[in-house]
Amino acid sequence: MYAFDYRRPATLNEADLALKAAPGAKLLAGGQTLIPTLKQRLANPGVVIDLSAIPDLKAITRKGDTLHIGAMATHAEVAGSKDVAAAIPGLATLASHIGDPQVRHKGTIGGSLANNDPAADYPAAALALGATMHTNKRTLSAQDFFQGLFATALDDNEILTEISFPIPKRFAYAKFPNPASLYAMVGVAVAETAGGPRVAVTGAGTDGVFRVPALETALTGGFKADALKSVTIPTTGINGDIHGSPEYRAHLIGVMARRAVAAA
């Protein structure tokens, strides 16, 4: 690691001030991506601002038809939350399969979403559920938030504080994990929402998480796995690498989508 200065603000306001005072600073959430990145000297932020001492950012609450999850809630906390299990059980299941138990004790939903790793699980859920991202400055729809590989609409001095999920009729996420890394080769999140069916895919897009209109249309007539059988996913924009060709991943999208719908 390159040397850096460290701040651990106790409030969001202090964090905001620390960010403004240190252009180029990095926010540390659970650190399960940032610390490995620092260790490899792939980042040299000068200042690291640790958000772990701000208690307000960890709350998980249900208000009416919306589930609110603080950005610093860990994967283990989301997986174990009674409110999440009652409102969107598929989201708790998703959280319970991220990484390994130790990573789930540290990694956070906000860290995952702000990092927008193209193989991370949460972005697909946020996009399929039509989540709203709350920052210390504004709110953003998931659609507007994700902007390609490791890219989001967050400004340099903006802090993701909370994610709110409209509670859907049904939701599930199915992933085909790479057996070594456990990252999604393909992960598909499906939701039956008030605005109709939504399908979002992680792990497969050359430009990160994306929705699949053809699958959404197919589900409009009935939220059943069989409804997806006739849909072929084109390989345009689908990622190919040593783990799988675009054709393989495109095929997996259909398979994972059907599994997710069956599980929802």
Add this chain to the structure above:
Amino acid sequence: MTAVTMLVNGKSVTADVEPRTLLVQFIRDHQQLTGTHVGCDTSQCGACVVHVDGKAIKSCTTLALSCDGAQVTTIEGVGTETDLHPMQAAFREHHGLQCGFCTPGMIMTSIDIVRRKGTNLDEATIRAELEGNICRCTGYHNIVKAVAAGAQAMGATTKQAAE
């Protein structure tokens, strides 16, 4: 340098560290507690697992300064040579190791599994829960047996203590 204070195995310790100091470096180099190992240094292998505020985490992927004010338990804090923790005793009894390098992390993880999943653990649960701990010697069979037995023994100990 920044001052950090934490409770390590019940003892309050303070040190001046560089902000980039990892928790595992703090434990091994500053506290000379070398039972916590560095295996992969990339948060895959679990040789560095310790408990922070009661939860198993990978100390190679945690900053020491993030643990300011926290309670940290390492393998040295769970039992002694003459009075092993039930999970340590089970690893010895079932020979849940060969070279032993992964064992401290395995034991710290296993104690955490019992905290979360209880003392009656089936094989599938144990194997799934050991996802973050790699052993390159044993093929895991004896480790799985040791965790199941250790969990049972922890249940018996708790029961005895309650009686």
